Amino acid sequence: MSIKVTKHSIDKETRSVISGRYKRITRAINRSFWNSESETEHSMYVGSYGRGTAINTSDLDVLFILPESEYNHFNSLNGNGPSRLLQAVKDALLATYPLTKIKGDGQIVSVDFSDGIRFEILPAFKRMSLWGWDGTYIYPDTHMGGNWLSTNPRAEIDAMNKKDAENSTNKLLTATCQHIRYIRDKYFSSYHLSGILIDSFVYNHIGGWHFTRQGEDATRSINTFEEHLLNEYNRVSFNGLITPNILAPGSGMPVDASKGWEVLGKILRKMV
Template structure:
């Protein structure tokens, strides 16, 4: 089977983006009102996940990081008995004020809002990680309620910046490839697991210097060469045929690929 990557192949409609934006602003305002004593609809929040990296093709799950004051971190870090769970409940209660009729629940690391149209927001409360010099190092700490409660770290802005830079240098090929792999996954291998960060990290590393050509540039590659390069990269670097070592673009965070490897290989074989 061969299903080559298409230029601008998968696009989220303007109306859907407008709905996402409206809900994003409403959630942000609810968080700011509760934790920052502010009515701002834009401050202290950002899109993360696939939508934030520019590689989403649907809106079944939208990820938002909301920054909370450092005083809240100290409060819940020292709380007895899983302060992380208590923090998620506090965030949930603030969102319920804005969406009293929606299904809003705390789940592991996020607060989920399920809307009647099938769209779901996952809200990740987080705190800037301040180093010993009193400066923000670019990462955020976020709660994980599992195993009695602990804190994890993420650097979504570094990932977004790295993805954007490489997408620009590849004339849009990076985003188009990531979206294409998602489309094949959803339409042909939906019973398998393949996470968005695995797709994005893999394509970022595997595509090398490939890029879309401008209209007057001659091509020196045959149809399907690019897709075979992606498949060859996976095959050559597979560890015990069950995983591949990947790090997230920009942040360098190690990505666990074990549960996604089988589906990734199926998708790449399908398009190559």
């Protein structure tokens, strides 16, 4: 049985809880690193929640911008500076949530609440050039003795929002990304398929498809939208024989498709 694209979302009450915790987390880190009580400055939703494609609360990504002086400090330390940075962020959060499970994990500090809501805090620094901030961020990676990686989530969010607008896909982009997550979680939960791979594939291959706009007559097509996505998957991967290069929306950064490409094909076939 095919499972056609339908809309999924996080309910309003849960979003309110998320917002309240986001503000407390932001204030806790601002207090330690910026000497500020602000609940909104220096932080932003990123990842699936930031791109508007999340359907659950098990992975809420928040990027937090820290002062450049902190980067200079942790980068100059002997040993694993990125690991020490995560510990400092963890300590800042424990001051507000002393009984909550908080730990550093590779590149983020996770905050696991008892109701299943999980925040992943990514401490980051603006990457500066001779001409000022270049729009990207650098963040810690504790693996292999510690190093620094780069990301550009704002470009990804802006690109998704632009293509999701009424004059483009009219919300079909986010609905499709959410629907693929729904099928993944319901039927293929033992597989690894990242949100950024889902969003990047749909963004790059949605073509001219869109939800019917107000006052617009529905158009007829030889294939359904779901068939179009499967055809695109087969085209770029030679019917699943190879894993193609995938680039993230807006930022153009490479997306690791090695672990999730096969199950993405399974999901697309289930949708047809």
